[in-house]
Amino acid sequence: MSAPAIVVAGLRKRYGATLALDGMSFTVRPGVVTGFMGPNGAGKSTTMRVILGLDAVDEGTALIEGKPYHSLRHPLNHVGSLLDAAALHPSRSARNHLLWLAHSQGLAARRVDQVIEQVGLTSAARRKAGGYSLGMRQRLGIAAALLGDPPIIMLDEPFNGMDPDGIIWMRGFLRSLAAQGRAVLVSSHLMSEVQDTADHLVVAGRGKAIADAGVADLIAAASRGRVTLRTTAGTHAMRVLAHAGATVAATGRDTIAVSGLPADRIVTLLNQSAVPFSEVSAHRATLEDVYLELTREAVEFRAATHTEVPR
Amino acid sequence: MTPTVTPYRPSQRVGRDGFLQLLHAEWTKFRTVRGWTVGTVVAALMVVLFALLAGVSSNQKGAPAVPIGPGGEPVTDSFYFLHQPLAGNGSITVSVSALKSSIPKGPGDLQPGTVPWAKAGLIIKQSTHQGSPYAAIMATGSHGVRMQDTYINDTAGPPGPVSAESPRWLRLDRSGDAITGYASTDGTKWTKVGHAQVSGLGSTAQVGLFVASPPAAWGGGTAGSVSTAVFGDLRVQGGWTGGEWTGEQLGGAHSPTFAGYPESASGSFTQSGGRFTVTGAGDIAPAVRDSLPTGGHLRDILAGTFAALIAVIVVGALFITAEYRNKMIHLTLAASPRRSRVLVAKAIVLWAVTFVAGLVGAILAAPLGERLARGNGVYIFPVSSSTELRVALGTAALLATASVLALSVGAIFRHSAGAVTTVIVAIVLPYILTAIPFMPASVANWLATVTPGAAFAVQQTLVQYDQVASNYTPYYGYYPLAPWAGLAVLAGYAVVSLAVAAVLLHRRDA
Ligand SMILES: Nc1ncnc2c1ncn2[C@@H]1O[C@H](COP(=O)(O)OP(=O)(O)OP(=O)(O)O)[C@@H](O)[C@H]1O
Numbered sequence: 001m002s003a004p005a006i007v008v009a010g011l012r013k014r015y016g017a018t019l020a021l022d023g024m025s026f027t028v029r030p031g032v033v034t035g036f037m038g039p040n041g042a043g044k045s046t047t048m049r050v051i052l053g054l055d056a057v058d059e060g061t062a063l064i065e066g067k068p069y070h071s072l073r074h075p076l077n078h079v080g081s082l083l084d085a086a087a088l089h090p091s092r093s094a095r096n097h098l099l100w101l102a103h104s105q106g107l108a109a110r111r112v113d114q115v116i117e118q119v120g121l122t123s124a125a126r127r128k129a130g131g132y133s134l135g136m137r138q139r140l141g142i143a144a145a146l147l148g149d150p151p152i153i154m155l156d157e158p159f160n161g162m163d164p165d166g167i168i169w170m171r172g173f174l175r176s177l178a179a180q181g182r183a184v185l186v187s188s189h190l191m192s193e194v195q196d197t198a199d200h201l202v203v204a205g206r207g208k209a210i211a212d213a214g215v216a217d218l219i220a221a222a223s224r225g226r227v228t229l230r231t232t233a234g235t236h237a238m239r240v241l242a243h244a245g246a247t248v249a250a251t252g253r254d255t256i257a258v259s260g261l262p263a264d265r266i267v268t269l270l271n272q273s274a275v276p277f278s279e280v281s282a283h284r285a286t287l288e289d290v291y292l293e294l295t296r297e298a299v300e301f302r303a304a305t306h307t308e309v310p311r
Numbered sequence: 312m313t314p315t316v317t318p319y320r321p322s323q324r325v326g327r328d329g330f331l332q333l334l335h336a337e338w339t340k341f342r343t344v345r346g347w348t349v350g351t352v353v354a355a356l357m358v359v360l361f362a363l364l365a366g367v368s369s370n371q372k373g374a375p376a377v378p379i380g381p382g383g384e385p386v387t388d389s390f391y392f393l394h395q396p397l398a399g400n401g402s403i404t405v406s407v408s409a410l411k412s413s414i415p416k417g418p419g420d421l422q423p424g425t426v427p428w429a430k431a432g433l434i435i436k437q438s439t440h441q442g443s444p445y446a447a448i449m450a451t452g453s454h455g456v457r458m459q460d461t462y463i464n465d466t467a468g469p470p471g472p473v474s475a476e477s478p479r480w481l482r483l484d485r486s487g488d489a490i491t492g493y494a495s496t497d498g499t500k501w502t503k504v505g506h507a508q509v510s511g512l513g514s515t516a517q518v519g520l521f522v523a524s525p526p527a528a529w530g531g532g533t534a535g536s537v538s539t540a541v542f543g544d545l546r547v548q549g550g551w552t553g554g555e556w557t558g559e560q561l562g563g564a565h566s567p568t569f570a571g572y573p574e575s576a577s578g579s580f581t582q583s584g585g586r587f588t589v590t591g592a593g594d595i596a597p598a599v600r601d602s603l604p605t606g607g608h609l610r611d612i613l614a615g616t617f618a619a620l621i622a623v624i625v626v627g628a629l630f631i632t633a634e635y636r637n638k639m640i641h642l643t644l645a646a647s648p649r650r651s652r653v654l655v656a657k658a659i660v661l662w663a664v665t666f667v668a669g670l671v672g673a674i675l676a677a678p679l680g681e682r683l684a685r686g687n688g689v690y691i692f693p694v695s696s697s698t699e700l701r702v703a704l705g706t707a708a709l710l711a712t713a714s715v716l717a718l719s720v721g722a723i724f725r726h727s728a729g730a731v732t733t734v735i736v737a738i739v740l741p742y743i744l745t746a747i748p749f750m751p752a753s754v755a756n757w758l759a760t761v762t763p764g765a766a767f768a769v770q771q772t773l774v775q776y777d778q779v780a781s782n783y784t785p786y787y788g789y790y791p792l793a794p795w796a797g798l799a800v801l802a803g804y805a806v807v808s809l810a811v812a813a814v815l816l817h818r819r820d821a
Pocket residue numbers: 015016018019020038039040041042043044045046047
């Protein structure tokens with residue numbers, strides 16, 4: 001196992017009355033995409049700012065390849081980051097925006113043109129960044145993160161504002177960065193994107209990491225022991241299976257989730273009772289199931305279930 | 312189990328970790344925002360534009376020439392002169408037993424008053440042309456006996472006012488270019504007051520009695536005065552031609568540096584039994600700003616500095632507050648975690664850019680404005696080329712330092728409107744307040760000493776003279792601090808603000 005790229009240990013951070021981080025700890029490894037999820041206000045962006053040395057913590061440490069961020073002499077050669085795609089001066093062109101950043105690290109203008117090409121902004125590079133769409137700004141932000149060709153890439157919600165083509169591009173792009181051996185930390189609220197992109201998942205809730213595991217492992221754990229039954233005789237089937245000791249729940253018009261009985265036993269029972277069915281399959285949980293299960297307690301801001309409609 | 316991976320090895324060559332890189336980055340930031348470069352160019356243009364306006368706005372073609380002293384400086388050379396020629400060397404002695412002054416309290420209403428620099432005594436002067444060289448010894452209203460020469464030199468003699476009970480005897484000796492002045496309280500025991508080398512007196516000079524009565528500085532303005540002196544014991548030795556005494560107001564009834572006698576008063580002399588009673592007004596002294604009201608000076612021509620200041624303050628504040636507004640500061644500080652270096656790099660780039668713009672503006676504006684103004688017959692107080700250079704460099708440094716102050720306050724406030732307002736209140740407001748003519752001198756001088764507005768002292772070109780009572784206030788172009796000392800006050804504010812900004816930048820979350 002390779003040395004961790006980012007180690008976050010016991011971060012605590014208070015903003016006035018808000019406890020934004022409350023013992024946040026996790027590790028980001030090279031060669032994989034680490035998804036960073038969690039409800040609004042869980043502390044994801046704050047953690048990233050702390051990793052970059054922008055916000056000071058009350059307790060805990062965040063280390064980049066074993067060193068604190070502020071000790072890095074050319075930080076962009078170690079960590080490329082995108083915190084906020086809007087963080088640019090609107091009247092500066094995209095190319096000039098990258099140019100000052102390159103100059104601050106002693107990088108040549110040639111490198112700027114390379115990253116612009118890499119993110120597909122060459123034709124718009126000399127336009128004012130203020131006129132960019134959100135998706136274009138995200139690409140510009142990615143270009144800035146790539147500038148120093150760093151082994152660690154950290155992106156806060158990079159899928160926001162991207163069109164479907166952009167999302168597909170971003171997915172492949174993140175995977176290729178990880179395939180090159182880089183550590184990639186990506187926060188996102190888009191379940192399917194994280195499920196398709198990330199190898200590893202850190203789920204934050206109320207300032208802590210409430211899960212830090214492989215995506216495949218998490219999904220397997222959530223799927224374990226559950227069977228999906230497709231039948232037109234739902235009521236009958238549920239009565240038979242419940243009688244045999246299973247926990248049953250209707251999940252759709254003609255689907256039932258069954259747990260507590262293995263699939264072959266379910267088939268036998270249904271056949272014995274002559275209940276018709278079209279499919280019995282091992283249930284495959286989605287990342288959404290995993291996430292909702294994990295964050296059930298940690299959600300801070302939830303919309304009221306019943307909304308009064310004013311007359 | 313996580314598979315073993317080969318961590319990524321960057322291909323980018325790591326450069327040096329130099330401060331120059333930060334300067335380069337900040338310079339790139341500055342020059343790539345159109346509004347900031349335009350704002351800086353506008354600042355320079357403001358200086359030039361106001362100079363052009365100042366140059367063409369007043370037309371004094373055909374106005375009488377300003378009297379110029381031997382040193383090239385403007386002078387007041389208007390006084391009552393009772394004279395005779397003196398060929399070659401000689402000596403003249405007189406007693407002064409009274410010197411009384413009157414000041415108008417209303418139209419035609421002359422009231423006795425004190426004119427500290429009213430003068431009555433002996434003078435030896437090349438000619439009756441205004442501006443010609445001289446040496447004189449005199450009793451004064453409140454400054455005792457003085458010896459003065461060539462308009463700018465002044466030496467104190469025995470103190471105290473003159474009266475019939477306590478007259479003063481005065482003597483002036485000429486020996487070639489060497490003039491020596493003596494004073495006595497009894498006419499027998501003489502003390503030497505001073506000695507002057509006056510070149511250009513010529514072989515035959517005009518010698519005699521004179522009375523001058525400069526305007527009294529009074530409540531932020533001046534009022535013309537008139538004085539009368541009583542002389543006796545007039546004795547002459549040496550190359551006297553022995554002719555009649557001629558009395559005249561030197562330079563005529565009016566001159567650019569002499570507003571004339573108060574209403575119903577005029578210059579005159581009477582002689583009876585060895586007593587001469589002489590009445591005169593005006594002065595023989597260097598001209599100051601309010602004795603030459605039609606004149607201009609370099610600061611007037613560079614009045615656009617005020618408009619340029621507002622532009623550079625806005626640009627200076629935005630150079631950092633824009634980064635806070637759009638959160639680009641996160642990127643800046645992530646790229647350069649040693650935060651105070653960022654602030655210092657910003658300050659250096661901003662100072663240098665503004666300095667260059669200000670210098671170009673001032674160097675174009677000053678000669679252009681002076682030339683236009685002189686072409687329109689406006690008298691401009693002369694300055695040496697080293698002074699002119701100091702004013703141009705100082706104006707550029709004033710603008711540059713003000714922009715760094717705005718940057719620092721911007722870094723403290725993280726908000727453009729607050730920073731711009733604060734710095735404008737700190738620099739421009741004192742400037743405006745001191746530009747109000749009726750502002751009491753003490754308040755104006757205090758403002759020009761302790762506020763960042765003190766820096767306008769770098770534009771002063773006028774010289775203050777102890778022997779001329781006048782309104783020496785910033786409004787007239789006289790500053791309580793020396794040029795570079797005034798700039799140092801602003802620099803002090805900028806450095807302290809920059810230090811506070813650096814500490815806060817370290818302490819606060821980005
Ligand atoms: N600068 C700040 N000042 C005050 N409170 C802050 C600040 N930054 C973050 N917080 C608070 O800290 C908590 C964590 O915020 P953070 O932005 O890290 O959450 P997040 O996980 O990124 O949420 P989201 O998914 O909405 O982006 C929130 O309650 C937020 O209001």
